Amino acid sequence: MNSNRYIEPTRDQFKELSARPRLNQQDLDFFITDVFNQVQQNGDGALMKFSEQFDGVCLTQLVVSVEEFDEAVSELQTELKQAIETAYSNIYTFHEAQKEQPISVQTMPGVQCWRKPVPIERVGLYIPGGTAPLFSTVLMLGIPALIAGCREVVMCTPPQKNGRVHPAILYAAKRCGISMVVKAGGASAIAAMVFGTESVPAVNKLFGPGNQYVTAAKQKALQFGLAIDMPAGPSEVLVYADETANPAFVAADLLSQAEHGADSQVILLTNRQEIAKRVEVELDRQLMALPRAQMAGAALSNSKVIVLSDEQDAIHFINTYSPEHLILACKNEEIFVQGIFNAGSVFIGNYTPESAGDYASGTNHTLPTNGYAKNYSGVSLDSFVKKITYQKISPDGLKLLGKAIMVMAEAEQLQAHKQAVEIRLRAIESGELETIPKTK
């Protein structure tokens, strides 16, 4: 492991050590704008043209048919169906527990205020194509959308070379109640969900990972009033390992992050150099057996090994770095859990690999990268609802509250705000509650 090793760096070095590599933000704006224009103007026709150009597939029908869904169900191996079922059940259970009841408070007698979560009406899920079918992401986005009760869930994913969508993706979609799956990939798929086409409904919020084109297109979507799940960046893990950690397990966890791609961020933080050395021996051994060894090796060569013997320094470093995934393989895990306030998702103990949360334990795998764990949450049920506040004030309530409103409005020089209360209080006092006469 040709990683960069830092022995007992001082706290004033933490910020620099936590810096992510500058994203190579190519200026894709010209390309993305063109794709958006074409999709806006030509709808399905543009999607088909792009599919021919980029996926090498001539489609006559963009929306996956009922027959294709049925075929997927019958084609998929039983073992994989059972695995998906286990994951589905756990993810459903954990996200259902996030359901929030309306909150209602009488802040003063006669002044009732409440807040209610309401599903976002239409959401769009993007599932990347490529060599591996990311059906796990279908579950991670589809299940909370289902629980939230979004009225319309549309999923876009590029077709395979044979013009079909991978059966595992369709199976997972069906399991989440998603019937609208569109064969469309990249920026054009995002554009379709922004503007709507003959086949694709326009949505209010976009979710899902993707390459640089998808990321740029999601950014562009913001300009058209859509919301997105969160800003994107390469995936990350930070493992904190002390002498109670198992070096082979730690190495396996680092590698499972590294295999995502050469830009994956992999950090080993430990209290002893000896641990770093033993993990490195394991890394070399395990790396060779991996099919994605080259990619993982590239990620490892950019990785960092940091030795901090003081626990509070280690906690301080973790909060500064704010990892997407944090694995705690250490004896004082409770001190770390209490002390850490910047992380996307935390995996505790020797038997809790990141891959559990990536697939099946129940937590969501769509998490803030690139330091965004400081100010963003991962995807959860919350991501699929907005919360509306309500209030109803009785005449007696307004008599109690009115003075404060009027004094404050006057001090902010907003006379009409004051007037809206005053005119009501006068009517209450006088008993003249004029409304529109009932006759037409």
Place this chain on the structure above:
Amino acid sequence: MNSNRYIEPTRDQFKELSARPRLNQQDLDFFITDVFNQVQQNGDGALMKFSEQFDGVCLTQLVVSVEEFDEAVSELQTELKQAIETAYSNIYTFHEAQKEQPISVQTMPGVQCWRKPVPIERVGLYIPGGTAPLFSTVLMLGIPALIAGCREVVMCTPPQKNGRVHPAILYAAKRCGISMVVKAGGASAIAAMVFGTESVPAVNKLFGPGNQYVTAAKQKALQFGLAIDMPAGPSEVLVYADETANPAFVAADLLSQAEHGADSQVILLTNRQEIAKRVEVELDRQLMALPRAQMAGAALSNSKVIVLSDEQDAIHFINTYSPEHLILACKNEEIFVQGIFNAGSVFIGNYTPESAGDYASGTNHTLPTNGYAKNYSGVSLDSFVKKITYQKISPDGLKLLGKAIMVMAEAEQLQAHKQAVEIRLRAIESGELETIPKTK
């Protein structure tokens, strides 16, 4: 009221009728980039320079002193202090009720998953200056920040001509436990909270309204990894009034929106033309008495009056428009409350003016405009926390869950993800749980 009247428009016209005027997005990028560069390079010096240039004030000290706070407390009129106290109490009560307990679920035996809200460490509140001191916004942002437990809350607001901050702003800040108030305004204040200066700490998330420069600077802040409360747009109200509404109250509510500025969006939706006419008479009468009559008149001339006799059409229109503020002055309010899923905050009944929520009833007044009520919530306690997920799996739990993870990882061609489970299961089976030896 020279408004545009639409009698029984059809549903296919709703989208066009709901379109907001295109924001005159001037290209401020060159200016904002320059301000950001200067603040990043010269810190406090740049802030002082900009304050001299834009506020006409030579500052030698940017941070409000303890003495200035004390003076504000003693200067402020008792009546206004009491009003602020009422508002504080109600806003605190409503936002405290939003506190979320950690959620913990055993998704399978031995697989424990939980989620905990954690305060965002450092938040920055921007309070605009200008003629009127927006101390109500201090409460709306400062109270949830206090309840959330953010470690550092910094507030920036431009100084008045006398070099001081309005006492009502300082009083409200002090009441919210904010001791760090910086005399800085516009894009330079935002830049200071992005990069940090000698006096101003850098923050993780920015909140607060502002002019086009502040809005553009907040957008720019996103590029530096900060989060912001929500996208900005002119304030809006939609009043739905039927024959049980009071025309004078409706007119007062429309005017209290209109006085915010010429770009305010004001919509009256009613089931009868007669109601529109009577509200218009009231508008003309009340408008003349307002100090901001000209501004309010300009907003009214861009306003819309829409008549829809069918309730379901009215509900459909409201959901299409997605107003920031929705006032329901109608007999079947329950049908509307149930049917409406796109709105920022809803005010129900004849005695619930928008100004109640603007100031003192308890709900937050920082709300999604410009159609963003479709996919954003208003500011709440949630805006000041992120939610971290955790999991801990026992050896027995991994034995139960491991197969599903391995099958799914294999199907996604992520071999190292599978390996991270396999290596642990092998160790559990063999009983060989190697860890680092205890001796150094």
